Amino acid sequence: xxxxxxxxxxxxxxxxxxxxxxxxxxxxxxxxxxxxxxxxxxxxxxxxxxxxxxxxxxxxxxxxxxxxxxxxxxxxxxxxxxxxxxxxxxxxxxxxxxxxxxxxxxxxxxxxx
Amino acid sequence: xxxxxxxxxxxxxxxxxxxxxxxxxxxxxxxxxxxxxxxxxxxxxxxxxxxxxxxxxxxxxxxxxxxxxxxxxxxxxxxxxxxxxxxxxxxxxxxxxxxxxxxxxxxxxxxx
Numbered sequence: 001x002x003x004x005x006x007x008x009x010x011x012x013x014x015x016x017x018x019x020x021x022x023x024x025x026x027x028x029x030x031x032x033x034x035x036x037x038x039x040x041x042x043x044x045x046x047x048x049x050x051x052x053x054x055x056x057x058x059x060x061x062x063x064x065x066x067x068x069x070x071x072x073x074x075x076x077x078x079x080x081x082x083x084x085x086x087x088x089x090x091x092x093x094x095x096x097x098x099x100x101x102x103x104x105x106x107x108x109x110x111x112x113x
Numbered sequence: 114x115x116x117x118x119x120x121x122x123x124x125x126x127x128x129x130x131x132x133x134x135x136x137x138x139x140x141x142x143x144x145x146x147x148x149x150x151x152x153x154x155x156x157x158x159x160x161x162x163x164x165x166x167x168x169x170x171x172x173x174x175x176x177x178x179x180x181x182x183x184x185x186x187x188x189x190x191x192x193x194x195x196x197x198x199x200x201x202x203x204x205x206x207x208x209x210x211x212x213x214x215x216x217x218x219x220x221x222x223x224x225x
Contacts, residue, residue, distance in 0.1 A: 033213065035213075035215075042215060042216075042217050042218065043204065043215035044215075045212045045213050045214065048212070048213075056211050056212050058212055090157075090158065092158075100146050100148075100208040100213070101148075101160060101163055102148075102160065102213070103160065104150075104157050104158035104159075105157060106156075106157045107157065
């Protein structure tokens with residue numbers, strides 16, 4: 001099976017812009033979670049989707065949003081970008097919400113200038 | 114709130130030796146999952162091992178094993194016969210009802 005894919009892999013944006021990141025889970029996986037990884041804050045949970053429904057949300061401002069489509073692909077959007085949003089954004093998929101065994105994608109490296 | 118603490122920012126081990134990485138967590142939940150993930154330099158996160166809190170038996174995956182002490186809220190990872198390819202950041206993670214929380218990570222260096 002193909003692994004979790006994330007596009008784009010690298011992105012440079014300017015403060016105030018918005019950005020959309022995409023994640024395609026492993027075939028058959030219905031749960032997708034998003035994380036932000038920074039040197040200062042480490043890995044922080046953004047949100048989790050299962051069957052197009054957001055199940056959980058981390059402690060991030062409303063500028064961070066996401067959605068999941070019927071084919072389990074997911075997108076996350078960050079509006080009004082700030083310098084502090086520069087990070088590696090990781091997507092992880094799992095087959096269900098019973099085992100929580102997650103498989104991570106390579107991430108999208110977002111740089112905000 | 115659940116917190117995950119990895120008290121060792123860096124660890125070093127000689128090739129073929131054994132090393133133990135520490136992790137403690139704080140929670141009021143009774144059912145949860147614990148994980149160790151490995152993140153090699155510039156490569157993606159890989160699941161190393163998983164432990165269900167309701168299981169008393171410690172999980173084992175080849176050279177990787179855990180020491181799960183539920184009462185002490187401790188979840189350490191033992192890597193036996195260390196190999197150069199084990200060099201990476203290791204993250205301990207807690208999954209409860211609402212979210213997944215990660216520790217700050219331990220950078221493991223393997224010396225030849």
